[in-house]
Amino acid sequence: MYFWASLFFINEANLRYIKMNQEQTLIQYDKELHACKDVFENKARDYGTSWRVLRSISITDQIMIKALRIRNIQETGEQKVEDRIDNEFQGIVNYGIIALIQMDLPVEEQWELLTDEAVGRYEEKAAGVRELMLKKNHDYGEAWRKMSLHSLVDLILSKLQRIRRIIDRGGKTLVSEGIDANFADIINYAAFALIKLREERSS
Secondary structure, eight states, X not given: OHHHHHHHHHHHHHHHHHHHXXXXXXXXXXXXXXXXXXXXXXXXXXXXXXXXXXXXXXXXXXXXXXXXXXXXXHHHOOOOSOOOHHHHHHHXXXXXXXXXXXXXXOTTSOSOOOHHHHHHHHHHHHHHHHHHHHHHHHHHTSGGGGSOHHHHHHHHHHHHHHXXXXXXXXXXXXXXXXXXXXXXXXXXXXXXXXXHHHHHHHO
16 A cells, blocks of 8 residues: 555656656747748848748758758767857757748748738747647657757757658648648757756756
8 A cells, every 4th residue: 555655746746846847848949930920021121031941841941951950060079150059949940830821821822921921820830839839848858958968969960861761752741740730840959958058058
């Protein structure tokens, strides 16, 4: 009886700990996504919505370039361009959301959107990705906190390879998730990386 009672209290403590972490994750996640949205909006005011010309494969390549740069810096320990890794992860988040927006807007439609419309579409897609994060984080119990930044970068690159494969197959899959789900995961991996970077600097 004592053994089972002990297990019950241990499980209750674990559940409380996970719930507390999940609440903290949401606060941190929202902070990082808000910063990414600010970058997106400011660039939209500077450049307009020039990203409207990009097709899914081009956006995939843009994200891959950023992820490969981060991985190369991790591998070599050297960085000759001053752009911070944080900026690359923010770019990955924003290109991922742009990819989701583009899936709703055929390339041949008008390329220039009003900034407010672009931001509104950004917020809509970001909210959907956030909801996915909450569901997966609940089921996986904050597993991402035990992962390294290296692993998050590798997962992003793996998802990009899947997207490229799906695009090569005309966007069709047999049993796997589609392009949109893979982009959503990439956005969330990059957001988790941003949280980890901020925590590392404040520790």
